[in-house]
Amino acid sequence: MPQIGRHLRELRRRRQLSSRELALRAGISHSTVSLIERDRMSPSVDTLGAVVDALGTTLVEFFSGLRSSYNYSPVYRPDDFVEIGNPDEISYRVIGFNQPARKMQVLMETYQPLADTGDIFSHDAQEAGLVLEGRIELTVGQQSWTLGPGDGYYFDSNLPHRFRNLDEGVARIISAITPPSY
Known part of the structure; x- marks a missing residue:
């Protein structure tokens, strides 16, 4: 620093x-x-x-x-997003990565055709998101839902969960996780 x-x-x-x-x-x-x-x-x-x-x-x-005392810009252009995923499968681009004392993590998620987050997992947070493009299967606990453009979600991330792109095309989500834990 x-x-x-x-x-x-x-x-x-x-x-x-x-x-x-x-x-x-x-x-x-x-x-x-x-x-x-x-x-x-x-x-x-x-x-x-x-x-x-x-x-x-x-x-x-x-x-x-x-x-x-930390100076930062509140505006982020696409080139400012930090990649924390694998763009060949699932891209997680963080918006505001360098914000001091971040209390949430905002992601632009891009799922390649049929990409899947893998085994069901959990972490100590809450998540919310909005599907922008494609069809996503969201599993939380024992239930699964199919979400399309305009559909949203909000759940306790302590519950086991998983995301999967159901289509042959790209799927995109804007999501937020608080506290930043993914």
């Missing part, structure tokens, strides 16, 4: 500490503090924890402050 160094330097300066004083309090070398503050080194969790503790805060508070 390129913002860690800048945020750390701001906290240190607010507390009117030199980098040497911070290093001494944290039990690390002055050069380590310097490298972290210049984003030349990614600290381990232990090292960052020691530095943050020496500044009189916690990792949770540190990252909360980091999120509030």
Whole structure:
């Protein structure tokens, strides 16, 4: 995260500490503090924890402050979507992947002809979606439904579920998962 160094330097300066004083309090070398503050080194969790503790805060508070100073655009063009699936079978393109403190995951899902998510699975979240194109078989628990363009769904992802494209053509869904867990 390129913002860690800048945020750390701001906290240190607010507390009117030199980098040497911070290093001494944290039990690390002055050069380590310097490298972290210049984003030349990614600290381990232990090292960052020691530095943050020496500044009189916690990792949770540190990252909360980091999120509030993070610059991002609220607009995403198709080239900005991050692919987390396999486009040859099922493409999951994430909208807003770099949003700080994301509380939901928004996906553009593309299922190739007859593609299937495989074995029924579950995860700790809730899901909702809208079929834009094609026919999808949605299985939740012991029940299955066929959904077409304009049909939607909303379910507790703790229930075992599965998606399958029933057609020889491409199927597309816009979905949201909260918290982001897929």
